[in-house]
Amino acid sequence: MIAFIKKQLTQAGKFSRFIGRFFRELFVPPFQFNEFIRQCYTIGYKSLPLVGITGFIMGLVLTIQSRPTMTKFGAESWLPGMVSLSLIREIAPVITALICAGKIASGIGAELGSMKVTSQLNAMEVSAINPYKYLVVTRVLASTLMVPLLVILADLVGIYGGYIGYNVHSSIGLLRYFSEVIENLDFLDIIPATIKTFFFGFFIGVIGCYKGFNASGGTASVGRAANSAVVTASLSIFVVDMLAVQITDLFY
Amino acid sequence: MKKRKDNTWKLGLFVIVSLAVFLATVYFIGKSQNLFGATFHLQSTFKNVNGLKIGNNVLLSGISIGSIKKIDFVSDSTVVVNMVIRSSVQKYIKTDAFVTIGSDGLMGDKVLMISPGTNSREIVKDYGMIASNEAVSIENLMGGLKKSINNAEIITKELSEFSYKINNGKGVLSKVLTDEEFSKSIGRTLKNLETGTDEFVVFTKKMNDKNGTLSKLMTDPAYAYSIKKTLSAFEKSAADINVFTAKLNNEKGIVSKLLTDDKMANSLDSTLINLKTGTKKLNEIGEAAKHNFLLRGYFKKQEKAKAKKEKELQKTIKK
């Protein structure tokens, strides 16, 4: 039991050190700009269709599902506001982050894991290229910056999905719908929700890299690294979300 | 290498579009809260703001022109409300305008409504003070409504009792107006009176016989004439009474109809019942409005129940 606790604490310590190293390396030049751009492309642009489809479906389904209840309360006209609020505040960030955890964290975990077991990391190391800087810093930074952008687009697409969903049973103009949405929004809905997506992105990247970097042994460990990256990243998203919501709640 | 360069523009597009969406959202929200563009401030003091919050809308003639910026205490019983309003509408607000706190719908947010004054032509200044009308809160409204509902209930109850008494014929008036037996007895009395008069005529004929002693006594023409005159007058008045009672008995008469018709009484009764249920419903509206969120659903249920009740009521009336 004590050994188990010690092992967990060691893991936590190693992980914290990994994060600490990220911030140290981030501010030490040279910065691998090309690799960063390439990772932004892979993480941001390539995830777009997936995130878009999920966002659209979430908006559509949420509207259709909420309608009976709202109609019961005679508040059908509040549907656009309610759907957009729940999308922006909670659903789009969390769902997008989970999708990204599935796509990005596993991708990074598997990529770095396989590089580790085929000694590509060592190869970089011995050719005096800092693999942490080249691989980790760029990926973590890219996912930290790209996930918020993906969430913003997921918000937009999700709200549009809500518009389609609303027009299934009643009709409203697109302009009227969006002005209804804007009317119901506040900076307190947007800003904390956006800030927390940076943390989502950061943890997705960091956990993917950490798991990949610490893969050891044969090819099986690559699969393990990818799997554990997704699980840990998803869990961390919920934990971060909980913390973010509680902190936001203090200010509201 | 070439492949990578080809993708860069896609990444650029992605980043720019996302940032544009974000900025547009921020801009529009800011616009809806009047953070951008030319604005001016107005202030007003209240004793009670009834839950008005920062960010609530300010309406002028029902159009949203700004929002509440700040709500502060100035003393233990006064609150000053600061609002931000689009500069473009400043010229429509005169110094004698006043503000009222209202609500956006029955259960919506509070809004601050600016009502134009009548006399002044002077336009308000930035950070100017304008007068306030204390809010008519839903609670006050509900209190008033409740009082009038109670009054209406009392009135209907009395009305109902009154008509019940008329219908069931317990009062004197009712007896006079509706008892058939009574009018028959009047008729009988009059008939008796008529036969009495007939006999009297026979008697007077005998008296007119020239052979009787009484006749002799009575044959004085002057005396006889005077008696005859009296009698004919008597006869005439009896006939008049007869006509009156006949009319009274006859159901076609207006008074009679009003006073004796059973159907009429019933319909009066049902009107009163309707009135009573109407009041009850009014009471229920008040009740429902208190449970604000459930408003519509509650009404729907009540409508169904009402329809059912009405059907039953019609059935009982038919019976």
Add this chain to the structure above:
Amino acid sequence: MSEQPIISIKNLHKSFGKNKVLRGINLTVNKGEDLVILGRSGSGKSVTIECLVGLLEADKGKIEVFGIDVTKLNYKELNKIRLRIGFMFQNGALYDSMSVRENLAFTLKHHTKHLSEDEVEKQINEALENVGLKEAIDKMPTELSGGMIKRIGLARTLIIKPEIILYDEPTAGLDTITAKEISELILSVQNKYKTTALIITHDITCAKMTGNRIMILKDGLIHAEGTFNELKNSIDDWVRSFFEYE
């Protein structure tokens, strides 16, 4: 052979948990020399050279390369030393997200920012020519055979013009003919660039072809040392057993 040893390892210890892999290695490599370390799997051959380039941290002992103790260097200083050492991995360790050209350009561009694209291209071509695989320049590592991967790995090592090249099992996993080709390639590269080489292998043919001097590692210690013929005729049965399958 110059007097000053280019690599000198003294009393090197390394253990993983309770498993003591190295228990006091002592060796020196002189400039221009090709030293072969022979040993069975798990005898600690790879660990020795990984300690040498700082991939592993030695528990105890002194490792001097170019007269500098690498165990006491910080990361930046270590990287300077690393640039002078080439390391050819057992599996080639090509970056499999990059093409052959990018693999070669990667290290080169990273360290020599001033080079023009033409210059880079020229050096890539030269390195590929040395390993005889000029036509594979636009291929991805997954499209290459095992022998080709090793050659490209060597080319990638050569492109930074190292003074020492460490070969980790250069012939492992190859058929005997390809293994012989690789050994010949190593020899030709050694002759051309006059580099010092430390070759780790369990392949006797390779050892015979490439090594001036051979060391045999057993249980974390240097068990025997000498030229190929000396060791072949060693009085030690265990040492002789290595050469039985030649």
